[in-house]
Amino acid sequence: MTNSLFSLAFGVGTQNRQGNWLEVFYAQPLLNPSAELVTKVTGKLNYTGGNQAISFSTSQATELADLLKSVDSVQAALLTRLAESHRPLVATLIAEDAALTSTPEAYLKLHLLSHRLVKPHGLNLAGIFPLLPNVAWTSQGAVDLAELAERQLEARLKGELLEVFSVDKFPKMTDYVVPAGVRLADSARIRLGAYVGEGTTVMHEGFINFNAGTAGPGMIEGRVSAGVFVGKGSDLGGGCSTMGTLSGGGNIVIAVGEGCLIGANAGIGIPLGDRNTVESGLYITAGTKVALLDDKNQLVKVLKARELAGQPDLLFRRNSQTGAVECKTHKSAIELNAALHAHN
Incomplete structure (x- = not known):
């Protein structure tokens, strides 16, 4: 298996009650990560090749942080923080800049653009719209539209307001x-x-x-x-x-x-x-x-x-x-x- 990737990022995101991804936040996405980093990450996550979004646990985040301390201190520090997460974690590995296959992959490419790592027209975004769910962007983050009414009621019963800023495929x-x-x-x-x-x-x-x-x-x-x-x-x-x-x-x-x-x-x-x-x-x-x-x-x-x-x-x-x-x-x-x- 090759030890090169087009892009790699560790993220924390939101899933609905069926376990489907609504959005993913990548604090430090990488473009063309080093071969040494890729080798350590792919071995730990049992990566089998191609473009994959692999869920991982907080304990795995701690283990990855230890592995990467001597390779990439920035990614190691990020993984240390992700080990504290109460939200689902995902590692997205893009072997080649091909048509999109998953929501985490779509969010990674959007991050690459906004982080100024790639300019417009520099990425293959084919198939992006079906992979971006239309969600409610609220004061409590992304909410599945099918779950919104119940979440609004829950907030009101607690004396709170769940404010809906927009309903869209793309966040700000x-x-x-x-x-x-x-x-x-x-x-x-x-x-x-x-x-x-x-x-x-x-x-x-x-x-x-x-x-x-x-x-x-x-x-x-x-x-x-x-x-x-x-x-x-x-x-x-x-x-x-x-x-x-x-x-x-x-x-x-x-x-x-x-x-x-x-x-x-x-x-x-x-x-x-x-x-x-x-x-x-x-x-x-x-x-x-x-x-x-x-x-x-x-x-x-x-x-x-x-x-x-x-x-x-x-x-x-x-x-x-x-x-x-x-x-x-x-x-x-x-x-x-x-x-x-x-x-x-």
Whole structure:
């Protein structure tokens, strides 16, 4: 058996009364753990290969902590704390970045994103939705929806209130990970699985979905949808909607370059190169017809927006008289046209 793994993490989580996992918290997930650590862990947990989520006891946690003291002091310290747990424990071992097979595995990949160990589009998240149960996120943690009414009654009988914050497949990121160097005005609007780069500010109406995020620094006042990765120094204006496009395999793939400005109530369906500007209220899809203008505002050609994807220094605007979508560039029309022909 190989002594290499793609990822490894020890977690503590919540199960419903049937023993099904609702969620898992991984304090110190590992990407490409050392061979020595993998050898000791797999031997102790009777790991048989592949991608597995293996439940273990508090006594096993103590034994693992002793085994790892000379190998990885951080993981050893974590296991010492997990040995005190009153909640179920799980070790999740991912041999290869393949389609997901279990709820603990799905939560581990979401943690890898929010811990900034992997950037959006860097993980295979195929099959994630059926493996994330829709649960009530409450003041007492995750609660199975079938058990919620009884739990609410139990709380009331004790003179307590079981507050339900949301009913969703995804929890908020900050209940699991708080990345360094960020400002989050409303943490409920950032899902676990978001990648929030250092220096990022998310204002009150900003939203970041899973498998999406920002390289940072930058300002988010609108919506960063699943699959969108925003470059450094970009500003997504209030109410803007950035919508990904589908690529092979069903993964959403779209990127926003550095120094971009997407105005209020604007949106994109194409990747943007560096220093692009989309004026407020303008929504650009891949098939949007765009009038390409030269530096004298003369029409060069009409093309579809997808042909401008990834080009730097572009300004997208709508002509207030004709309603046509126009694009200007700081570069000459000849240079841009040459680049487009070379790309095609």
